[in-house]
Amino acid sequence: MKRRGSQIDGSFIYRTVVNSASGNDDFQIEVFRSREEMENNASPYKVLSSLDELLDFIE
Structure with missing residues (x-):
């Protein structure tokens, strides 16, 4: 599962990677x-x- 987002001022882009295969x-x-x-x-x-x-x- 991947999610995309960005910091409020647009300086950085974030991608969250979740691995639930191991339980x-x-x-x-x-x-x-x-x-x-x-x-x-x-x-x-x-x-x-x-x-x-x-x-x-x-911060």
């Missing part, structure tokens, strides 16, 4: 600098593995 819902948040990078499957600018990391990143 546990593991997720990661991939941060891209532009929609083009995300759509062209470029390496993410940053990969976050928790909501705390996302909040720290946004």
Whole structure:
């Protein structure tokens, strides 16, 4: 499952990847600098593995 979103000011694009194959819902948040990078499957600018990391990143 993938979700797409963007930061309020449009500086970053986020893609959430959820893997529930192992019985546990593991997720990661991939941060891209532009929609083009995300759509062209470029390496993410940053990969976050928790909501705390996302909040720290946004601050």
